Amino acid sequence: xxxxxxxxLSVDNGGDGNDGNVxxxxxxxxxxxxxxxxxxxxxxxxxxxxxxxxxxxxNLEKFVGGSKNLVELPGPDADETVYDSLxxxxxxxxxSDKYGLQIPDGADKELVDWFKETAHKTxxxxxxxxxxxxxxxxxxxxxxxxxxxxxxxxxxxxxAELKKEWGQSYNHNIDAGKRAVSALGYDExxxxxxxxxxxxADMLKLFATLGSKMGEDDFAGGARSDKTxxxxxxxxxxxxxxLKMDKSFMDQYLGGNKDAVSKMKRLMEAAYD
Numbered sequence: 001x002x003x004x005x006x007x008x009l010s011v012d013n014g015g016d017g018n019d020g021n022v023x024x025x026x027x028x029x030x031x032x033x034x035x036x037x038x039x040x041x042x043x044x045x046x047x048x049x050x051x052x053x054x055x056x057x058x059n060l061e062k063f064v065g066g067s068k069n070l071v072e073l074p075g076p077d078a079d080e081t082v083y084d085s086l087x088x089x090x091x092x093x094x095x096s097d098k099y100g101l102q103i104p105d106g107a108d109k110e111l112v113d114w115f116k117e118t119a120h121k122t123x124x125x126x127x128x129x130x131x132x133x134x135x136x137x138x139x140x141x142x143x144x145x146x147x148x149x150x151x152x153x154x155x156x157x158x159x160a161e162l163k164k165e166w167g168q169s170y171n172h173n174i175d176a177g178k179r180a181v182s183a184l185g186y187d188e189x190x191x192x193x194x195x196x197x198x199x200x201a202d203m204l205k206l207f208a209t210l211g212s213k214m215g216e217d218d219f220a221g222g223a224r225s226d227k228t229x230x231x232x233x234x235x236x237x238x239x240x241x242x243l244k245m246d247k248s249f250m251d252q253y254l255g256g257n258k259d260a261v262s263k264m265k266r267l268m269e270a271a272y273d
Contacts, residue, residue, distance in 0.1 A: 083123065091125030099126055101133050151196075158200035176211030177204055183214060183268055185244070206254065213261050214268075236267045243267070 030049055031042045047053045074082045093099055096116040103112055119129040163170050181191065195203045243249050243264065252260040 087123035087125075090123070091127060092120065092123050093126055096120035099129050101130055104137060155195075155200040159204075162201050162204060173208035173212070174204070176209075176214075177207030178211070179214060180207040180211035183264075184210075209256055210254070210261070213256065214265055236269075240264070240267050 031039055031047075034042065042053070045053070045056070047056070072086075074086060088094075096113075096119070099116050099119060101112070101116070115133060116129070119132070124132070166173055186194070191203070198206065243253075249260055253264055
């Protein structure tokens with residue numbers, strides 16, 4: 001008996017020929033002319049006929065050609081123009097001044113401009129730059145507030161300890177310190193700077209000492225002469241201003257040097273009624 005080599009030798013079990021263990025093969029007779037790699041690719045894709053392959057290709061072409069979100073990643077040797085194109089595609093503004101940042105009142109303009117320029121150089125989109133800017137401002141504000149609260153607490157602690165140390169003399173010493181502050185012309189900003197350097201307690205002690213050496217009558221409505229060292233009030237005022245600019249003299253004066261304190265006292269007597 002001659003057996004036909006082209007005959008279908010599969011056994012008909014009354015079903016589709018799949019015994020449940022082996023997946024049915026894809027009919028690849030239409031791809032028989034392809035090379036081995038291409039034939040394997042068709043098999044892996046499961047394309048049953050040319051229309052399947054054509055449909056897959058058309059869908060891919062629609063996606064690649066129609067999507068505005070696809071960008072090409074620069075290679076390792078890409079120049080700045082390639083990166084500029086990429087950053088623009090990702091939402092970077094045309095120029096640094098186009099960032100829509102919410103700038104808080106009182107912000108340092110130079111610092112804000114630096115941030116914008118740096119954000120633009122690094123390719124940040126408007127959304128990324130705004131998020132980073134807001135997060136940084138929030139962190140800075142939180143840290144400043146924490147420092148402020150810490151300074152207030154430390155100051156309150158120092159005053160409480162000073163009240164114990166001075167006892168009943170506390171109010172008297174504070175008044176003496178106020179006279180010294182007034183006489184020296186310190187404003188709130190200058191006092192804040194001095195307090196940050198010396199601490200609350202040491203600053204209060206310094207001005208209390210200066211005030212007590214100046215004397216109450218001289219700065220609380222007591223009599224003053226119109227002239228001291230043969231100069232009038234305008235000349236005395238001028239000399240006081242010059243002495244305040246003299247760091248060496250002010251170091252001696254604030255340190256309680258007897259001669260410096262005496263000189264300033266006499267000049268103030270001549271300058272103020």
